[in-house]
Amino acid sequence: MNAPVYVALLHYPMRNRTGEQVATAVTNLDIHDISRSCRTYGVKRYFIVTPVTEQHRVVGRILTHWSSEKSREWHPDRFEALARVQLVLDFEAVKAEIFSKHGEQPEVVLTEARPMPNTVAYADYRRELESPERTKPVLIVFGTGWGYSDVFFPEVHRILAPVHGPKDDPDGEYNHLSVRAAAAIVLDRLFGR
Ligand SMILES: C[S@@+](CC[C@H](N)C(=O)[O-])C[C@H]1O[C@@H](n2cnc3c(N)ncnc32)[C@H](O)[C@@H]1O
Structure with a gap:
């Protein structure tokens, strides 16, 4: 795969349970x-996006802890994973960082549990990314809270189809995954072997 892949976890602009626009907690x-x-799954950088400076202080402390020599020595796997995390104030900073590395803006790909119009199936998007000519950076976005505020949608270029369990579940349809589970499933569908 030639396209560099990035992930962003958005904490703003999100919705709360009543639909208001909020910043969620990391x-x-x-x-x-x-x-x-x-x-x-070979993602180059995992951006954690929050405008809340107090959250930057707390998350910054966690990241500092996990970037220490002691962490490298005692928990090398965790150290290596956390070294990919970058804390940023807003989505503009994510795009600017990717642009500075690759000289072009990323394709912003949303993940969403709700059915949306014009979604792309995993198999189709995977095939697209596997094409050697496909070099444009990809930024896969995951949400928090009660999902994305409508003001975010103009940033989005593609929407992946929702992840679903088996058909005809006798207990009815349920696909509200934790964002952690959703991220693992989505990355596996697109890049796993
Ligand atoms: C709305 S947030 C909820 C966060 C919540 N606090 C948690 O982790 O349990 C969940 C995010 O995970 C992803 N997600 C959850 N279920 C999904 C599904 N069935 N298909 C695709 N993405 C899903 C989306 O990025 C969504 O914005």
Whole structure:
């Protein structure tokens, strides 16, 4: 695959349970688990996006801890995964960072549990990315809270089809995965062997 792949976990602009636009809190699990999935599936950088400076202080401390020599020595796998994490204030900073590395803007690919119009199937997108001519950077976006605020949608170029369980579940359809589980499944479908 020639296209460099990036992941962003958005904490703003998200919706809360009543649909208001909010910044959600970063969770330690999301930092660790998604960084390990990113490392496993060859993602170049995992951006954690939050405008809340207090969250930068807390997450910054966690990242500093895991970038120490002691962490490298005692937990090399975790160290290696967390080295891919980059904390940024907004989505513009993510795009600017990718542009500075590759000289072009990424294709922004949304993941979403709800059915949306014009989604792309995993197999089709995977085939597209496997084409040797396909070199444009890819930025796969995951959400938090109750999903993305509508103001984010103009940033989006493609939407991946929702992940579903087996057909005809006698208990009915349920596909509200944790973002950590969704990230692992999506990355595996696109890049796993
Ligand atoms: C809305 S957030 C909820 C975060 C929540 N606090 C948690 O992790 O349990 C979940 C995110 O995971 C992804 N996701 C969850 N279920 C999904 C599905 N069935 N298909 C695709 N993406 C999904 C989407 O990126 C979505 O924005």
